[in-house]
Amino acid sequence: MARIFTVDDLRDRLQARQHKMTPQRQMILQVFIERPGEHLSAEEVQGILRDNFDSFGMATVYRNIELLTDLELLQKIDLGDGKARYELNTKEPTSHNHHHLICIACGKISEFNDDLLDGLERSIFEKCGFEVTDHQVKFFGYCQECREAGYGAENDDAD
Amino acid sequence: MARIFTVDDLRDRLQARQHKMTPQRQMILQVFIERPGEHLSAEEVQGILRDNFDSFGMATVYRNIELLTDLELLQKIDLGDGKARYELNTKEPTSHNHHHLICIACGKISEFNDDLLDGLERSIFEKCGFEVTDHQVKFFGYCQECREAGYGAENDDAD
DNA sequence: TTTTCTGCAAACGATTTGCATACAC
DNA sequence: GTGTATGCAAATCGTTTGCAGAAAA
Numbered sequence: 001m002a003r004i005f006t007v008d009d010l011r012d013r014l015q016a017r018q019h020k021m022t023p024q025r026q027m028i029l030q031v032f033i034e035r036p037g038e039h040l041s042a043e044e045v046q047g048i049l050r051d052n053f054d055s056f057g058m059a060t061v062y063r064n065i066e067l068l069t070d071l072e073l074l075q076k077i078d079l080g081d082g083k084a085r086y087e088l089n090t091k092e093p094t095s096h097n098h099h100h101l102i103c104i105a106c107g108k109i110s111e112f113n114d115d116l117l118d119g120l121e122r123s124i125f126e127k128c129g130f131e132v133t134d135h136q137v138k139f140f141g142y143c144q145e146c147r148e149a150g151y152g153a154e155n156d157d158a159d
Numbered sequence: 160m161a162r163i164f165t166v167d168d169l170r171d172r173l174q175a176r177q178h179k180m181t182p183q184r185q186m187i188l189q190v191f192i193e194r195p196g197e198h199l200s201a202e203e204v205q206g207i208l209r210d211n212f213d214s215f216g217m218a219t220v221y222r223n224i225e226l227l228t229d230l231e232l233l234q235k236i237d238l239g240d241g242k243a244r245y246e247l248n249t250k251e252p253t254s255h256n257h258h259h260l261i262c263i264a265c266g267k268i269s270e271f272n273d274d275l276l277d278g279l280e281r282s283i284f285e286k287c288g289f290e291v292t293d294h295q296v297k298f299f300g301y302c303q304e305c306r307e308a309g310y311g312a313e314n315d316d317a318d
Numbered sequence: 319t320t321t322t323c324t325g326c327a328a329a330c331g332a333t334t335t336g337c338a339t340a341c342a343c
Numbered sequence: 344g345t346g347t348a349t350g351c352a353a354a355t356c357g358t359t360t361g362c363a364g365a366a367a368a
Contacts, residue, residue, distance in 0.1 A: 020322055020367050042358080057325040062358065064323095080237060080295070082333095083357060101289045112283050120275050121298065128271060129303030130260045131311055136239070136297045139280065144288030152290055179342045179347060201333080216350040221333060223348095241358095242332060 003091045004033065005073045013071040024056070028064050029073060032088040039077060039085040039100075039109050079109065080138065099137040105146035112139070162250040163192065164232045172230040183215070187223050188232060191247040198236060198244040198259075198268050238268065239297065258296040264305035271298070 010029050011021050031048050032040065040048075042061050049056040065086055068074040074086045079102055097117065101110045121132040142152045169188050170180050190207050191199065199207075201220050208215040224245055227233040233245045238261055256276065260269045280291040301311045 018322085018368095022323065022367070024324075055325065059326080059359075060324055078237070078239060101283065101287065101291075103289075104292070110287065110289065112287060112289075114279060114282075116275065116279050120273060123273075123275075124260065124271055124298060128260065128269065129306065130262075130269065130271075130298070130300055131306055132260075132298045132300040133263070134299040136295075136299075138295045139283060139289070139291045140293040140295070141289055141291040147288065147290055177347085181342070181348065183349075214350065217332095218334075218351080219349055 004036070004088060005029070005091065006033070010068075010071070010073060013073070017071075019067070024060050025064050025067070027053070027056075028061065029068060032074060032086070036088060037111075039079065039087050041083045041085050043083070045086075078136070099139060101139045101141065101143070103143040103146055104140050105142055105149075105151040108143055108145075110143060163195070163247060164188070164250065165192070169227075169230070169232060172232070176230075178226070183219050184223050184226070186212070186215075187220065188227060191233060191245070195247060196270075198238065198246050200242045200244050202242070204245075237295070258298060260298045260300065260302070262302040262305055263299050264301055264308075264310040267302055267304075269302060 007026055007029060010025065014021050014025070027049055028045060031045055032038075042058070042065055045065065046056055046058055046061045049061070065074065069076050069086065072089055075089045077085050077087060077100065079085055079100065097115050098111045098113050101112055103109075117135060117137065121135070124130050124132055146152070166185055166188060169184065173180050173184070186208055187204060190204055191197075201217070201224055204224065205215055205217055205220045208220070224233065228235050228245065231248055234248045236244045236246060236259065238244055238259065256274050257270045257272050260271055262268075276294060276296065280294070283289050283291055305311070
């Protein structure tokens with residue numbers, strides 16, 4: 001069970017760095033808390049917030065998303081679509097070992113947990129002397145629903 | 160031994176798609192052929208070519224790098240530095256299984272060959288029904304030289 | 319009251335596009 | 344000749360920055 005961050009965590013971590021708690025920061029975190037499993041871009045976050053509130057500057061979104069990432073409440077992910085995306089971090093350090101499965105038919109993003117990479121990283125160190133501190137892994141392909149709907153490797157020519 | 164593409168391959172593949180062979184296309188491919196193992200951005204390619212020739216439009220570089228990638232002579236890679244990079248493809252389909260090791264101290268990019276991911280991809284299919292067609296894997300950390308020069312996880316605070 | 323924040327608009331860097339000219343076929 | 348490619352400049356897209364006013368501590 002992945003325990004999730006709350007607004008209290010936000011307040012604590014802001015104080016620890018002499019940053020101020022603002023409604024904007026709270027609302028941005030709230031957007032992610034209310035949407036577990038989603039991978040939102042800055043633009044999407046602003047879209048959600050501007051629907052509910054009058055003016056919500058893009059710069060504020062960018063600045064605070066970055067801040068929340070620094071505070072390790074969010075995690076930045078690059079799905080290769082040209083814009084940065086973010087998801088709520090979990091309190092478990094194992095969240096590091098979840099990889100993204102990106103469906104090239106419908107765009108849906110799912111996740112896969114695994115620690116196979118630990119072995120790979122050890123063997124990288126042994127063979128190359130390269131000490132891995134972080135990794136980024138993305139798998140592209142067809143999700144179950146799209147495969148059942150006729151997409152997939154065997155139908156790949158059905159462009 | 161990875162066999163490398165040549166200008167003849169370029170000509171053949173251009174013809175097959177009724178594209179024309181131009182000096183620019185040839186020169187761009189040549190840049191990559193002469194620099195095996197390098198991961199060049201569009202800007203770097205233009206820089207190299209503009210040193211040797213008078214005018215070489217950025218748009219031409221972008222359009223042709225993309226074309227060469229479509230023709231599978233080049234491979235696009237995203238090292239997370241905000242610009243697309245490219246490397247010469249090899250004729251072996253196994254080139255797919257080389258991963259990039261990115262040193263966060265000196266920026267050097269090295270490579271690591273491995274087929275451990277095949278097992279992972281199989282287990283993704285079994286557990287999620289997701290059919291992987293491609294993957295992107297990057298490892299960040301410290302290369303041997305930088306570790307020996309005092310960088311590395313144990314000295315990470317030496318920012 | 320002091321410092322940090324916000325929102326706007328302008329700046330930015332990578333990439334794309336429109337268009338007239340130049341070149342490969 | 345005909346159609347594709349080139350080079351330039353302007354446009355675009357995501358993101359960052361400068362700055363004056365607003366709000367948290």
